[in-house]
Amino acid sequence: MPIAAGQLAPDFTLPTDTGDTLTLSSLRGQWVVLYGYPKDDTSGCTTQACEFRDLFPRFDQKKAVILGISPDSVKSHVKFKTKYELPFTLVADEEKVALQAYDIWKEKSMYGKKYMGVERTTFVIDPKGQIVKVFEKVKPAGHAEEVMAVIR
Structure with missing residues (x-):
């Protein structure tokens, strides 16, 4: 069932690029940008x-937390984060627990071959833990600016 604006964001506890685990609900009180993406680098x-x-x-400045989430490993995230000097947290969901809870682990198709992968989607979550905006089938270029407009 697709996740929609107005719903409470499904909670999860997963490892991050820092080696710590992150529980989404621990970020209540802050805006959270949770963006699902297919693959590091x-x-x-x-x-x-x-x-x-x-x-x-x-x-x-807006006290908004950015979280990137993909099925890549912590080790892959560390490499990606270091290479591009990313100042935000990358969440590793190798078991696809959160990706499935957010309904973004989907059957995809490329050159006629079907496979499972992440459908690039961003969720903007308000300080109460409620989803206020869902960006589906995101085009990467210019997207961060669209998300900023929602938080502004």
Whole structure:
């Protein structure tokens, strides 16, 4: 069932690039941008991550937490974060627990081959833990600015 604005954000506890675990509900009281992306260090995902990096000071001013989530490992996230100097947290969901809870682990198709993967989606979560905006089938270029407009 697709997640929609107005719903409480499904909670999760998962490992991050710092080696710690993060529980989403522990961020109540702050805006949270949870963006699901397919794979570390691929062109679209890099574009998207770098745009969030470049606008990070503006999100930080609004006390908004940015979380990138993908099925990549913690080790992969550390490499990606270091390479592009990403100032926000990357969450590793190798078991696809949160990706499935948010209904973004989907059957995809490329060159006629079907496979499972992350549908690039961003959830803007308000300080009460409620989803206020869902961006589906996100185009990476210019996306961070769209998200900033919602928080502003």
